Amino acid sequence: MNFIDSIVNCSKLEKIYLAFNQLTGALPSSIGNLSSELITLSLDNNFIYGTLPYGIGNLVKLEEFYINSNRLTSIVPSELGNLQHLLYLDMSDNYFNGNLPKSIGNLSLLLELTLAENRLEGHISPNLGNCSGLLALDLSVNNLTGPIPAELFQLSSLSMLLNLSHNYLVGPLPQEIEKLKILVALDLSQNDLVGSIPNAITSCTSLGYLNLGANSFQGPIPSSMSVLIGITDLNLSRNNFSGQIPKFLEQLSLSSLDLSFNNLQGEVPLEGVFKNASLISIQGNNGLCGGLPELHLPKCVKVSRSNTGSRPPHVILIVIPICSLLVVAMFLFYLFYWKRRKAQAQPATASYVQPFSRVSYGSILKATNEFSQQNLIGTGASSVVYKGILEPADGMVAIKVLKLGNQGALKSFLMECEALKNIRHRNLVKVITSCSSVDFQGNDFKAIIYEFMPNGNLERWLHPSLEQEVDFEEAPPQRLTLRQRVTIATDVAHAMHYLHQECEVPIIHCDLKPSNILLDSDMVARIGDFGLAKFLPLKPHESTTVGLRGTIGYAPPEYGLGGEMTKEGDIYSFGILLLEMITGKRPTDRIFKDGLNLRGYVTMALPDRLMEIIEPTLLSVIEGANVNHDDEARKWKMLEKSMILLARTGLGCSLESPKDIMNTSKIIQELHHINCLF
Template sequence: MGNLVNLTTLRMSGNKFSGTIPDDITGLKKLQRLWLNNNRLSGILPITLGNLTLLNELYLYNNKLQGTIPSSIENCQNLLLLDLSQNNLTGIIPKQLFAVSMLSIGLGLAQNFFLGSLPSEVGNLVHLYELDLSKNKLSGKIPSSLASCTSLEYLYLEGNLFQGEIPTSLSSSRGIQVMDLSRNNFSSQIPNFLEKLSLKNLNLSFNDFQGEVPTKGVFANASAISLIGNSRLCGGISELNLPRCLVKEEKKIKWPFSVKVVISMACVILVITIVSFFLFYWRKNKRNDNSSKSSLKQSFLRVSYQMLLKATDGFSLANLIGVGSFGSVYKGILGDDRSIVAIKVLNIQRQGASRSFVSECEALKNIRHRNLVKIITCCSSMDFHGNDFRALVYEFMPNGSLENWLHMDLETNIMQVEIRNLNILQRTNIAIDVACALDYLHHHCPMLVVHCDKKPRNILFDCDMIAHVGDFGLAKFLLRLTDLKESSSIGIRGTIGYTPPEYGLGSEVSTKGDVYSYGILLLEMITGKRPTDSVFEGGLNLHNYASMAVPDGVMEVVDPKLLNNVDEVLGSHNGCLANKIKECLISMVKVGVACSMELAQERWDISKAISELHLVRDIILGARI
């Protein structure tokens, strides 16, 4: 291929080519159009891609490409169109991409796994006609510099983690015709300037917009807009069927001057009285309640020992649903709305319990994710005997823990959950849920959090069998180097079998330690064997056991219960689909082995594991269809 030095156009799209993109292609210096889309190409983008300085069009969409966009892309200064959609590309979008100021026809990066924020350098693409970043994991706010893309007519940002307001700078983007911001975390009011744009279609669904919906421009056509999934909106045109905004219009009344003076004086006296009362009450509480300060924000529900005692019927055994490292967990009914909650009561006498309480409060007060157990409030008080009392109140998970579903007998099932065998699709979904929670803790939450205790007992299921990671009692926050040094002095952190080997040698906690625990957890889900199983003795462990089975012996180490219900997932199809299931199981074992390597630097990043597991799930779902 590299001998075709005078080639200007190469179109090989819509075939079944596999393997990597040959590096020789980047030696075709006269190449202007390269179409390799709709194939099965894998591997990374060539690092020397920037050698194609005359390239105008690059179509690589709908392949299986991995890795990041090489920074050499900035050398392709004649590029008019770039489409990398529907691949497995990861990492941040490099700023060098936006140095290609000639990009004008379109930039497509949709349906990948790009992370981080959208760089402000996107404003350099002043001639860009279409920008499609949908269905990635991009976060942060839309940069105001996007308004500099004055030729932009199509903007697709749906299915990401963008937040904040729609920037007012976009009011100057009069050429935009289609804007899709759905399935993000945008909030505040819908800005009125959107009425004045040339929009023909606007999708703001499944965000957290609130307040009154505009009625002019695109908002005057109900078929041109989508606002579903924003429960706090009101007003708008009647076809939207939104509730009326509660705005009270009062008639203007002309009050006599003397009446105005009396009312003003009464208001001043009332304010002084309220402030005085507040100061008196605050000082009294400050003197008497220093022992019950909480590290959580006051917006959280305030509960007392007596309330929790009543909610659990005196912490009765009938309400006991679990026993952990630092305490017991009870089912409770709390508040006037009689919400069902899980109450974790710490055993203060246990060494490290107080530190666990503080760690868990700090970890959970500022982080939110669909795959993390939601904390409702905490209680730091005294019981009726004058002893210190510490408790955490969580959202109740009615389907128990992964430990229950993998190992527990009916006789020892404390929560009395109807335990059934987890099929391969369920186990894949659980693996993805847990990995997404780790990815959030490591890359996207306000502070970098290392969980330190990943194990089946800490993976809980809601009513839809969505997995939630809980128990942050050993969590560490890697904000400063001093945090790392302090954590290295407390010995082995976590649970035997799931703790990475370097922790036993005194190494500092890291995200790689969590990845190791995740790898062991995934292998346990596939093999059905705990890492502490009696079969593992001498030099054999769960990692080696699974590694030696790849690829030909995987079916011999797979949990028999998992194989028994393959038909439940696929239905009564012919045997050729069994090969696809075998392929999926081999891939999942490979992911578990790659994440649980003995040397930390050899372990995968959790985002790569997510990418591989998504491919596995796609194969399973395709087999079902």
């Protein structure tokens, strides 16, 4: 970066654009001696490290400053408050720490402020309320604490975005939220906010995106929210909301609704967004019933209120100890409820066996047609997987049969049962039950029954086999579009984040690879095969197991050297998976030899030659389109930008040093940003 020294005498220089290169090194202090006429300084998406020099405050005419997506550390210098003409400031995706300086509040002309994905801590300064022209504020994915200052909600200028997600903010939602009348997107998810949603939110009539997920909000979903007629994406998941799902949600033009993991009960509506099961998420609310058949909920029980005349009944006084009465009453209630629900519940099409019910060896033998080759859908080192129909239900399930003669198979079975029994997420494979018995010869037999995934695993989509080519003789096998790949990667990232950050006991999967990514009928990705999973913290000596953990090519280098299994190991595997999805090349491809690997292959191509190494079918978005030259150029630029961002994300996840690897929150944000490009 010392080339900065050579341009300090360019006294009329107004704009510097150096973004999306491979510049490295620390910023020299001479950056403060650049032209006093400088209005734009763009250094984003490079590999710049070190601190931001205090001399930056000398560029008093600066209007745009982009230093995001680098590796800068230390505190945010208070001298930034000297840049009184600043309109756009983006310092996201770095390693800035410490408190956000109060001097930022001096930037009264600021339109957009982004400090997301850093390591900022402490309280949010109320001085930010002085930035009276602010249109967008993003402080997400930091370590900020304390309550949200009311001054932020008094910024009536906020129209584009207010994102405070993935922090440690506490307290209720301030009533001052009513000031945000023109705000389009509000994200307060992944904090520790409490209380109810204030009725003042009804003033936010421009909201199109609202995410309050993963907090501790409680009470009913207020009916006053029915006035938010412009909202299309609503996420209230992972809170303590109670009561019924309000009917007004049927009337809103929602394209995404997540109410999962609350305490909601009663009947699920059938109109509006509730007509399409793929647009809603309501799992984790054990009191819900009805709704679409695809939701696999029990039928609602109608309670008759006939013969309830107005005459008061005769009262018979029976003296029974109150505790005994309560016990008897509760027993009778649960007995009645269980029988009624069992009699009226309809068999679901996906959870074909009552969860955790007993399944015998004989029923599995019959379901798999005596373990016939026609029913075989997969095989691994310690297990084989069959499809089959377990009577009396009439739907397909996947049955994983352990090869108990193989070393580690029993341990794998026990680990998978332990890992899956207490976790639930829409992007994790759903276990229905297990079988621990003996076969007809008296040998031990163990199997796990899963929900059947009709679209198989990601491996067969990325690398169709010769058999698949033959099966699709009349029509070649369908390949995944770029958007499908990004969506699948996002699904996997969400599941990984859940396992690492949201489980009561964090879980490391230890074997992320395409064959362990399953796809349901809607092409929603689910992580499967937890046979190598580990709980954190690791038990003593657990990391000294002999042999390589994971799969060659996907396992991080430190695993091969006997290193401890970590969350970063999963993220490394995910990074390799992402690079495989865009290049179409396995990490064990025969072209990778003499020290070259998939990471190096992509790194050498970035950025100018990346389009030469991506999977050719992804170019069909351009080549197959009937568009004019200008549209073709625009589409090509969009595709190229998407591929560069995906490649950078994959490389950022698979760095050799675990401490430099991207975290799951940052990965999810990057993938959502890429998805928005479409």
